[in-house]
Amino acid sequence: MQANAIHNATVVGAGLMGADIGVVLALAGIAVTLVDIDSNRLELAEARMRASLDALGEFELIAPEQADAAMTHVDGTLDRAAAVSQTDFVVESVPEYLALKQEVFAALDAEAPPAAILTSNTSSLSISALAAATRRPDRVVGSHFILPGTVLPLVEVVRGDGTSDDTMQATYDLWRRAGKQPVKVQQDIPGFIHNRLQHALSREAIALWASGVATAEEIDAVVVNGFGLRLARVGPLAQRDLGGMAMNVTIATTLYPSLSNLADAPQAMKDLLAQGAVGLEARRGFRDWGDADPRVTRREVERTLLADLLHRQRTEE
């Protein structure tokens, strides 16, 4: 299957991510059917898709007619077997439980055409373990999106042990065609690349906070007003090249021994959890969120990202 032969797709699991992936596919002119086990979730997904399209339009990342056209490509159903019976490409986005995903993959394998590619949006599970539930491991591949999936350009295309080169390429090409910036991850490692890097940074941030070096606000400010700005343009390896390898070796030699190498969830985080400081929903976590409305706060973060993306697009034109 080549990417330009993919004309219709099915997204199984119409939650936060499923809705976002539906928008991405629909904007690429691909007919998308969203499947869920709960009709309320299908309705919520439609509302989220419309809101995402409105936001993309408001920030001029798509034209108004593109937003209107996109929704005409979208359908929703509870009947998975019927939805996938003629499909070219399935994106699985059900909750992150291995047994559930394996059950869904086994069913998809039985119900979808033999040539169809089955891709999972899992953030942490093994692609090979999902492929093992099917008789087509060569056509099973990861497509890890980053929330909000309509905004952040990255998709990690993850190779399982049995994934064929054709499947990797077709999936990569499809996301390119949909305007994303996919990256091929050639080994099925926990956390792929994105979450490994993200959590390496947060492990150190938590260790600094727990040892009282600075407040949570100050630690976040160091990233947001410091290397975080640069990271959006210059990746960590390019930055090492800019600095030069002699300096990198010196710094690594003196610094790495004192960095956190904890091999478990930090006790500080477990303590917060035990105290009910679960994060934004409780308005208490590492930071005190006062009387913030979680929905409004998340929307504000999304709008900041959209504004940055628009700026980036304009400066690259």
Ligand SMILES: NC(=O)c1ccc[n+]([C@@H]2O[C@H](COP(=O)([O-])OP(=O)(O)OC[C@H]3O[C@@H](n4cnc5c(N)ncnc54)[C@H](O)[C@@H]3O)[C@@H](O)[C@H]2O)c1
């Ligand atoms: N939320 C994130 O930040 C994020 C980021 C990247 C990847 N992911 C991954 O995306 C996947 C989905 O996450 P989410 O945040 O969208 O979850 P979610 O809970 O918002 O959505 C999951 C949806 O799947 C539906 N569902 C459950 N069982 C089903 C079944 N058997 N068939 C069809 N639908 C079923 C649920 O009703 C729900 O609507 C997970 O694998 C998650 O790890 C999430």
